[in-house]
Amino acid sequence: MSASLNINTPSPVQPLCVDWPGSEQVELFIKRDDLIHPIISGNKWRKLKYALLEARQKGVAEIISFGGGHSNHLHALGYCCQQLGIQLMALVRGDYSQNPTPMLRDLYQWQAQIMYLDKATYQQRSQSDFIEAWRAAHPNAMIVPEGGSQAQALPGVAEILQEQKQKFSHIIVPVGSGGTLAGLIQARQTEQQDNTQLLGIAALKGEGYLEELVTNLLPRSAPTNWHIEHRFHFGGYAKSTAELHTFCQTFRSNTGIGIEPVYSGKACWALKQKLAEGYFPQGSRVLLIHTGGLQGARQ
Incomplete structure (x- = not known):
């Protein structure tokens, strides 16, 4: 890969x-x-490598992950998903819909789906009930934590x-x-x-x-x-x-x-x-x- x-x-x-x-x-x-x-710069590839390898081996069609408006992680992941034919759902902290950052413009270009979350909602990103709700709504997706960590x-x-x-x-x-x-x-x-x-x-x-x-x-x-x-x-x-x-x-x-x-x-x-x-x-x-x-x- x-x-x-x-x-x-x-x-x-x-x-x-x-x-x-x-x-x-x-x-x-x-x-x-x-x-x-x-x-796909630096430690973002290092942290994504084996998750993406598993996704490819299992035929995962969608990945859900998190980050801010300037996230190096989402940028690297968005490009990888586009190259590997995997749909990315990016859950982004803050509403950039009227003024997307260069990173977010790249994600749009790579056909990622982007959902903007307010601060309070985004803070739930590592809570089990929040994650399980997304798993229930996207049962075939792989969920990758913020930063790929x-x-x-x-x-x-x-x-x-x-x-x-x-x-x-x-x-x-x-x-x-x-x-x-x-x-x-x-x-x-x-x-x-x-x-x-x-x-x-x-x-x-x-x-x-x-x-x-x-x-x-x-x-x-x-x-x-x-x-x-x-x-x-x-x-x-x-x-x-x-x-x-x-x-x-x-x-x-x-x-x-x-x-x-x-x-x-x-x-x-x-x-x-x-x-x-x-x-x-x-x-x-x-x-x-x-x-x-x-x-x-x-x-």
Whole structure:
């Protein structure tokens, strides 16, 4: 299936050349999951891979999933469904019917069905009675959680570490729905990288909530050497400042690597701040995972 969608893996790991204070004390690298496909970007493919494989094997004709108006997950899923001949029902937080975002315009072009939900209704997206109501109305559909974060996502995310054999002291990744961090935690144990510290950067307000999302996806025996940093969400999901936008633009100009203010920009900002604070011991080998998805940068 990967071949039919022209997925380019393994994604490259390259030096991250920046002149941030403290960067001279460590070795910095970036894994370019943003390069695996121009549309099915980064961790969205990793988390969807095995769910889509199951859908194809079982002949699933419809997938129902959730996301915001700039959702990288829905964008990637919408394209995959269009290419695989599966109908997508996108349940979107907020009413964009009069002013659809570029992401939603793409979904319309890919013949997805879109239903706009108000905030209160959308908050029920993980409740069992809400899910069962949709199952009853669409008995033959596959329901994929927000962000694609479910048990099936973990083996796909694990391939991020399985693809390359370099060892790192620290791995940094943005956190939104928890699936990528959970997959890396599980993979680190399998790949015998238990000494690697995993640092998640919260892309939204959710101290305690994000940790719960991650642990709910993991077995009880999973490693505990991971942490989510909550200082760099810039006010909440998809919220940012002029300073963060300028930072993203400067980063792209200096490195040639595109980032956006919703996920990857916050992770890069956090890395810069952590370097300045001396968080990483001298000689550390630090890997930043670029999880792709630039919908937050589209106007």
